[in-house]
Amino acid sequence: MTKVIDYWHQPFTEEGMKKAYIDDPEQNQVAKWWHLDIKGRTPEEFIADMDKNEVDKVLIPSGKIKSYNRQVLQWNFQTEDVYKMIKDHPTRLYGLHGINPEERMDGVRELERAVKEFGFVGAHLHTYGFGLPVNDKRYFPFYAKCVELDVPVVMQIGHSAEAMPSEMGRPIYLDEIALYFPELKIVAAHTGWPWCEELIAMSWKHPNIYIGTTAHGPKYWDSKLVAFLNTKGRGLGKVMFGTDFPVLNWPTCIKQIDALELKPEAKKQLLNGCATKVFNFKD
Numbered sequence: 001m002t003k004v005i006d007y008w009h010q011p012f013t014e015e016g017m018k019k020a021y022i023d024d025p026e027q028n029q030v031a032k033w034w035h036l037d038i039k040g041r042t043p044e045e046f047i048a049d050m051d052k053n054e055v056d057k058v059l060i061p062s063g064k065i066k067s068y069n070r071q072v073l074q075w076n077f078q079t080e081d082v083y084k085m086i087k088d089h090p091t092r093l094y095g096l097h098g099i100n101p102e103e104r105m106d107g108v109r110e111l112e113r114a115v116k117e118f119g120f121v122g123a124h125l126h127t128y129g130f131g132l133p134v135n136d137k138r139y140f141p142f143y144a145k146c147v148e149l150d151v152p153v154v155m156q157i158g159h160s161a162e163a164m165p166s167e168m169g170r171p172i173y174l175d176e177i178a179l180y181f182p183e184l185k186i187v188a189a190h191t192g193w194p195w196c197e198e199l200i201a202m203s204w205k206h207p208n209i210y211i212g213t214t215a216h217g218p219k220y221w222d223s224k225l226v227a228f229l230n231t232k233g234r235g236l237g238k239v240m241f242g243t244d245f246p247v248l249n250w251p252t253c254i255k256q257i258d259a260l261e262l263k264p265e266a267k268k269q270l271l272n273g274c275a276t277k278v279f280n281f282k283d
Contacts, residue, residue, distance in 0.1 A: 002268045003056035004250065005275040008096075008124075008154060008189060008214045008242040011060055011077060013085055014040025021246070024074040026067055030162060036246040047089055053250040056272070057092055057281065059121065059242075060085060061154070062114070064098035066129030068164040073100075074129070079114045094279070095120035096154055101130055101138040108141045115149050121279045122146070122187075125155040128164035135173040143181050152185035152278050154212065157199060158192045171199035178206035185278050187240065190215045196222035203238050204228075210278055211235070213270075214244035218256035230266040240274040 062077035086093035097114040159166035189212035192199025228235030
């Protein structure tokens with residue numbers, strides 16, 4: 001059994017789940033709409049659950065999500081919020097620094113602090129509520145810092161299920177970013193749906209663009225994405241697994257991935273190999 005890496009899992013403690021899905025009225029509505037299980041766990045309980053499901057590593061963002069309608073931050077997790085969850089399990093749990101473009105250079109400096117002082121392994125971007133496409137120049141200082149630090153940026157690409165403009169996450173916008181920053185490792189999350197083929201084209205074209213499968217159950221993945229990740233010379237090694245828990249969970253996803261009957265190497269790359277490469281983990 002290949003040990004699993006989940007490249008995007010929301011803060012899992014009782015405090016984290018409350019902050020993410022109860023305190024903000026819009027996110028609370030989403031949690032009810034999707035029937036999400038928002039019960040929190042201690043770090044020890046979480047590690048035990050990882051072991052039970054043969055999950056080796058989990059990445060947790062200090063998410064920054066802005067309400068498009070109310071123009072307030074729905075999520076404003078801080079570096080220390082995530083570090084408290086991960087600090088006792090440094091080879092199993094890792095942080096991603098949430099980008100808020102309105103913090104400007106203060107935000108860039110905080111990204112550097114999160115990586116250098118707290119061991120975070122990348123950046124994380126949810127752009128929709130800010131009303132900025134992912135190729136907006138206000139993000140370029142953050143992308144440049146990621147290159148300098150040799151860490152990837154995870155960004156939601158595709159539509160937004162919340163009341164936010166989906167256009168901000170069109171996969172074609174990655175073209176400009178990848179051309180300007182060929183050294184920047186980009187993980188385009190949520191499969192790019194409904195523009196999956198557009199995202200596949202970007203990942204095939206650019207060596208530095210990878211696709212993340214979060215938030216969409218494997219049984220719903222676009223058939224072109226499954227063919228892409230299953231084919232050597234096309235997308236094998238360019239697609240990585242994640243849950244965006246509590247949207248998805250490990251046992252259901254693994255069962256559905258098994259049902260896809262992927263080639264052994266493709267399955268290994270999906271569950272472990274791609275993320276190991278992109279986040280510079282030791283195999």
